[in-house]
Amino acid sequence: MVLSRGWSAFLVGVGVWTWVIWPRFALAIWNDPRAWSTGRVGAGPATGFLWVHALLIAASLVIGTTAGVLGVRGWLAARRSR
Template identity: 45%
Template sequence: MRLSRAASWFLLAFGVWSWFIWVSFVRNLWKDGSGLAFDAAGDPTAYFWVHLLLAVASFLLGTAVGVIGLRGVRALRRESRTEAGA
């Protein structure tokens, strides 16, 4: 399958954006002082585990989408170099 330049860059940007957002979210989740993520004894709550699982799934999906976009961008660059040399 061949991706367009716009689709490749969009997927790459989405992957980077996903990592940025979810790293920030996990950092904030870890520092949570509201009592949602950790109980009074300092143990993680169900809220913490569910949201950590969501973040991990988003890291994996963001990475997969970003890699697809990166491969598309790299393929387009190789193609343009081949055409320029021909």
Template identity: 45%
Template sequence: MRMSRRTALFLTAFGVWSWVIWITFARNLWNSDNAWNPDGSPTAFFVVHALLTVTSFVLGTVIGIIGWRGLRASRRGSDDRSDQAV
């Protein structure tokens, strides 16, 4: 499957953006008063949002890798085209 350079850049940026946003969210979740019971155990709120965060990290990573591979392939393709023009 071919991917345009623009799409590859978008997917890579999306992957990076996901990590930036979800790291901030995870930090805020950990420090939230709603995250922990008085005995120190996690609340259902924490568990649900931790699962959401992990899922988002995984999806952001996969999407970013797809974008990065697309960027690398587009660079190789442009190198190949420049060789043909000579």
């Protein structure tokens, strides 16, 4: 299967968007007092709030990276087929 250039560009955009948005969200979660048992950033053990969000962020980065790689591969395949 060869993706069109439009869909390939869309998938690359999804990959880029993922890497722009999720690291910023990770920083916001890290700095949230609910992420730490003492209510102070970095003081004390992490709470479930931090771990759940860390898992969601990691999964989203993996999915976004996969979409971006597929988009690049689709773009290159579409270019070769011309």
